[in-house]
Amino acid sequence: MSVLFVLIGASMLVAGGFLIAFLWAVKKGQYDDTYSPSVRILFDDQEKEAQKKEKEQQIEKETTKKNHKS
Amino acid sequence: MAKIQEETKKHICVHCGDDCGSHPVIWDEKPFCCNGCSTVYQILHENELCTYYDFESNPGIKIESGKYKEKFAFLDDDEIADQLYEFSEGNIRKLSFYIPSIHCSSCIWLLEHLSILNQGVIKSMVNFVKKEVSITFNSDEISIRELAELLSSIHYIPEITLDKLQEKQNEGVNKKLLYKIGIAGFCFGNIMLLSLPEYVPGHEYLEAHFKEFFGMMNFFLVLPVFFYSGSDYLLSAGKAIKHKFINIDVPISMGILMLFIQSSIEIFTQTGSGYMDSLTGLIFFLLIGKWYQNRTYQALSFERDYRSYFPVAVSKLNKGIEVSTPIEKLQKGDIILIRNQELIPADSVLIKGEAQIDYSFVTGESKPVFKESGDHIFAGGKQMGSAIELTIEKDVIQSRLTQLWNQFEGTESSSTKLNSLIDQISKYFTIAIIAIGMFAGIYWLLNDSTKALFAFTSVLIVACPCALALSAPFALGNTMRLMGRMGIYLKSSDVVEKLNSITSIVFDKTGTITQADEVKVNFHGDALSDTDKIAVKSLTRHSTHTLSSTLYEYYKSIPPETVVDYKELPSMGISGTINGRKIKLGSAKFIHEGNTETSSLNTEVYLSVDGKIKGHFALSNQYRSGLSELINGLALKYDLHVLSGDNDSEMENLKQIFPSKSIIRFNQSPNDKLEYINNLKKENKRVLMIGDGLNDAGALKTSDVGISIADDIYHFSPACDAILEASKFQQLKYFLKISRKSVLVVKLSFVLSFLYNLFGLYFAVQGVLSPIVAALLMPISSISVVAFATFTTNYIARSKETNNKSNNESVVEFAKTISSSRKPVQLN
Numbered sequence: 034m035s036v037l038f039v040l041i042g043a044s045m046l047v048a049g050g051f052l053i054a055f056l057w058a059v060k061k062g063q064y065d066d067t068y069s070p071s072v073r074i075l076f077d078d079q080e081k082e083a084q085k086k087e088k089e090q091q092i093e094k095e096t097t098k099k100n101h102k103s
Numbered sequence: 104m105a106k107i108q109e110e111t112k113k114h115i116c117v118h119c120g121d122d123c124g125s126h127p128v129i130w131d132e133k134p135f136c137c138n139g140c141s142t143v144y145q146i147l148h149e150n151e152l153c154t155y156y157d158f159e160s161n162p163g164i165k166i167e168s169g170k171y172k173e174k175f176a177f178l179d180d181d182e183i184a185d186q187l188y189e190f191s192e193g194n195i196r197k198l199s200f201y202i203p204s205i206h207c208s209s210c211i212w213l214l215e216h217l218s219i220l221n222q223g224v225i226k227s228m229v230n231f232v233k234k235e236v237s238i239t240f241n242s243d244e245i246s247i248r249e250l251a252e253l254l255s256s257i258h259y260i261p262e263i264t265l266d267k268l269q270e271k272q273n274e275g276v277n278k279k280l281l282y283k284i285g286i287a288g289f290c291f292g293n294i295m296l297l298s299l300p301e302y303v304p305g306h307e308y309l310e311a312h313f314k315e316f317f318g319m320m321n322f323f324l325v326l327p328v329f330f331y332s333g334s335d336y337l338l339s340a341g342k343a344i345k346h347k348f349i350n351i352d353v354p355i356s357m358g359i360l361m362l363f364i365q366s367s368i369e370i371f372t373q374t375g376s377g378y379m380d381s382l383t384g385l386i387f388f389l390l391i392g393k394w395y396q397n398r399t400y401q402a403l404s405f406e407r408d409y410r411s412y413f414p415v416a417v418s419k420l421n422k423g424i425e426v427s428t429p430i431e432k433l434q435k436g437d438i439i440l441i442r443n444q445e446l447i448p449a450d451s452v453l454i455k456g457e458a459q460i461d462y463s464f465v466t467g468e469s470k471p472v473f474k475e476s477g478d479h480i481f482a483g484g485k486q487m488g489s490a491i492e493l494t495i496e497k498d499v500i501q502s503r504l505t506q507l508w509n510q511f512e513g514t515e516s517s518s519t520k521l522n523s524l525i526d527q528i529s530k531y532f533t534i535a536i537i538a539i540g541m542f543a544g545i546y547w548l549l550n551d552s553t554k555a556l557f558a559f560t561s562v563l564i565v566a567c568p569c570a571l572a573l574s575a576p577f578a579l580g581n582t583m584r585l586m587g588r589m590g591i592y593l594k595s596s597d598v599v600e601k602l603n604s605i606t607s608i609v610f611d612k613t614g615t616i617t618q619a620d621e622v623k624v625n626f627h628g629d630a631l632s633d634t635d636k637i638a639v640k641s642l643t644r645h646s647t648h649t650l651s652s653t654l655y656e657y658y659k660s661i662p663p664e665t666v667v668d669y670k671e672l673p674s675m676g677i678s679g680t681i682n683g684r685k686i687k688l689g690s691a692k693f694i695h696e697g698n699t700e701t702s703s704l705n706t707e708v709y710l711s712v713d714g715k716i717k718g719h720f721a722l723s724n725q726y727r728s729g730l731s732e733l734i735n736g737l738a739l740k741y742d743l744h745v746l747s748g749d750n751d752s753e754m755e756n757l758k759q760i761f762p763s764k765s766i767i768r769f770n771q772s773p774n775d776k777l778e779y780i781n782n783l784k785k786e787n788k789r790v791l792m793i794g795d796g797l798n799d800a801g802a803l804k805t806s807d808v809g810i811s812i813a814d815d816i817y818h819f820s821p822a823c824d825a826i827l828e829a830s831k832f833q834q835l836k837y838f839l840k841i842s843r844k845s846v847l848v849v850k851l852s853f854v855l856s857f858l859y860n861l862f863g864l865y866f867a868v869q870g871v872l873s874p875i876v877a878a879l880l881m882p883i884s885s886i887s888v889v890a891f892a893t894f895t896t897n898y899i900a901r902s903k904e905t906n907n908k909s910n911n912e913s914v915v916e917f918a919k920t921i922s923s924s925r926k927p928v929q930l931n
């Protein structure tokens with residue numbers, strides 16, 4: 034039955050880990066705003082992609098210009 | 104069908120969803136209600152940010168005044184700007200703006216893409232619950248003032264007040280509670296696990312081996328709960344006893360202390376395994392109740408004072424040069440410049456310009472007062488019109504408005520807490536429990552002295568009123584949350600309780616039972632032909648005067664025609680030729696050309712056609728829709744009073760609406776209203792005051808419950824106990840009913856918890872309270888009381904909601920059309 038002591042110790046460690054994780058999450062402000070993250074995750078990065086494309090096009094243009102020059 | 108839909112669609116502003124009227128501003132083949140909305144759309148369109156409109160339809164907010172350019176001039180002052188920064192290193196700055204108009208997911212999206220609108224913004228993050236956006240920006244590329252103006256240009260006007268500057272948020276409180284809950288929950292779970300042998304049959308074998316070990320483990324686990332998580336209850340009880348009164352924390356602390364001492368003794372003397380699981384469970388549930396209560400009113404901050412109404416800084420003229428100066432640095436004799444829509448911060452004398460002061464904040468009177476140079480202007484007035492120059496007469500602190508405000512501070516103190524139902528019950532409860540405990544102790548001392556002390560402590564343990572303490576926060580907190588969803592926001596759960604005991608209701612007139620922004624138009628004189636109506640409509644179309652726009656709105660459906668020879672004389676009237684007829688519209692003086700004879704109490708606009716007077720439009724206050732039904736409903740239960748700051752021109756109309764026994768008084772100053780309420784209170788009446796704005800601040804604060812009515816929930820009187828959305832005014836009686844029912848629920852859950860207590864006491868007085876009975880009884884009683892309270896309040900609110908929906912369908916429809924600004928509110 035002395036194995037119980039070990040098991041209890043182990044379970045306390047695991048539970049303690051969760052407690053620390055919880056306290057850390059509170060400290061880092063994960064519970065400050067419970068609404069916006071759930072919305073934020075649904076946003077697409079369309080604009081960034083559009084911008085990227087623009088940049089890519091610009092770079093392409095520049096490189097083609099350079100090529101012309103050379 | 105599709106065609107009809109398209110047509111109705113045409114009249115709804117793409118940006119804010121308002122009705123565009125018959126003359127929408129068209130841009131890119133899309134209708135807008137005003138130039139402001141179309142500008143915002145253009146900005147977003149140019150920057151490819153139109154995804155904004157994908158998340159919600161018509162997500163924008165319409166702003167009434169387009170003047171924000173000078174509003175943020177004070178941000179150029181480094182001294183003020185420095186107070187706003189949360190981080191400042193080199194040219195990288197970080198700050199948070201409070202933006203009340205954040206209301207939906209589109210807002211989050213747009214505000215988090217600010218960097219596309221301006222390269223200077225590095226990162227922006229929205230906290231939806233607090234309605235704040237924290238922005239990291241490069242100060243070389245964009246100044247803090249430009250940032251505020253950028254936000255304003257897309258209709259997200261940040262609110263920067265002295266109040267916000269002075270106290271950095273007390274956000275630590277909520278986090279601390281979460282820490283406490285986390286620790287209590289952890290210990291509770293583990294102690295339950297370690298106490299498991301106690302719960303199952305055949306524990307004698309296990310106990311022999313592990314009793315000591317489990318006991319010690321439990322003891323160590325309970326320490327953080329007792330000293331950290333539960334410390335609030337013990338401290339509060341200590342304070343209460345010090346001030347010689349008993350609140351609910353006293354019996355709770357008595358139970359906690361008894362549980363702790365009794366269990367510790369049992370563990371160390373190895374006579375038993377104690378009640379540590381009950382102790383931690385009790386504190387855990389209590390903290391959850393507290394957390395739930397906090398959560399219900401996180402989004403609203405009621406603790407505002409007069410400072411939040413004053414601007415942070417005004418323009419001071421220093422030898423002709425404008426300097427933005429913080430309010431507290433203004434001195435007697437300084438010359439200040441007040442622009443359109445700005446608040447006058449101190450009592451002063453007008454030296455230059457034409458002042459039209461709107462004193463609705465101070466007196467409730469909504470018509471602007473004209474002042475000429477040399478006249479005194481009191482603090483709290485709002486300038487309407489062109490900029491004026493003033494010399495300050497008194498320091499800001501001594502001004503009348505501040506006095507009006509400070510007068511009521513400190514008059515109410517701890518006395519309110521004592522009245523609370525729960526504290527009153529707990530007083531008798533504590534006495535009863537101690538008496539029962541003593542009785543059991545003495546009985547066993549005479550019969551079996553070994554059981555005497557045990558019986559006494561078990562009574563205190565089992566009677567610990569955790570269910571009692573939980574029922575109120577859950578029942579009242581839930582009621583508060585549900586009422587918030589229906590349009591009335593309460594300051595605290597105590598207000599639900601206080602609403603229940605109301606006997607008298609006092610109404611303010613202007614802005615409360617009448618609508619500030621709606622005007623009733625009546626024409627007196629010869630009947631108007633269609634051509635006359637067209638003429639009036641066409642003429643008013645060209646004027647920006649408030650009376651003209653009222654008349655223009657009144658003839659909404661009539662198509663206007665061209666006006667020739669249009670003239671506008673300031674503070675006189677307008678004239679022009681329509682279809683060859685000369686039309687004049689304006690004051691009696693203007694129309695009669697000097698021969699005035701009447702001085703009417705109402706606002707009148709005279710009309711003449713080709714020099715012949717047709718008659719006049721009488722513009723009077725519009726009563727809120729559903730007012731008479733509401734009054735009839737309320738008159739059965741409460742005695743009603745009306746206090747008005749205006750003259751008695753509305754006497755007859757009010758007499759028709761209110762029952763004959765109700766008292767109506769006119770020409771009441773803010774102080775008169777305050778006195779009136781005090782007199783009612785002296786007659787042992789419980790007074791509910793409904794008013795608006797700061798002019799009622801005193802009356803709202805002295806009354807038992809002060810409800811402030813607001814078209815926009817972000818602009819309310821700080822003195823109130825609740826804010827009522829203006830469009831939900833006619834539902835007041837339902838709110839009162841709900842509060843009455845929910846107090847009944849609290850009482851019923853008290854009965855329920857008493858039943859549990861009786862059951863527990865049955866074992867306790869016999870001296871046979873085993874840990875398993877305690878461990879079972881406590882969580883079961885707590886959880887069942889919470890469940891009962893939550894479900895019944897939900898049920899009551901829902902039945903009321905559907906009930907009044909079916910009753911007031913038409914009224915609600917109407918309310919929808921009149922509520923000018925859309926304000927979806929998230930309160931969770």
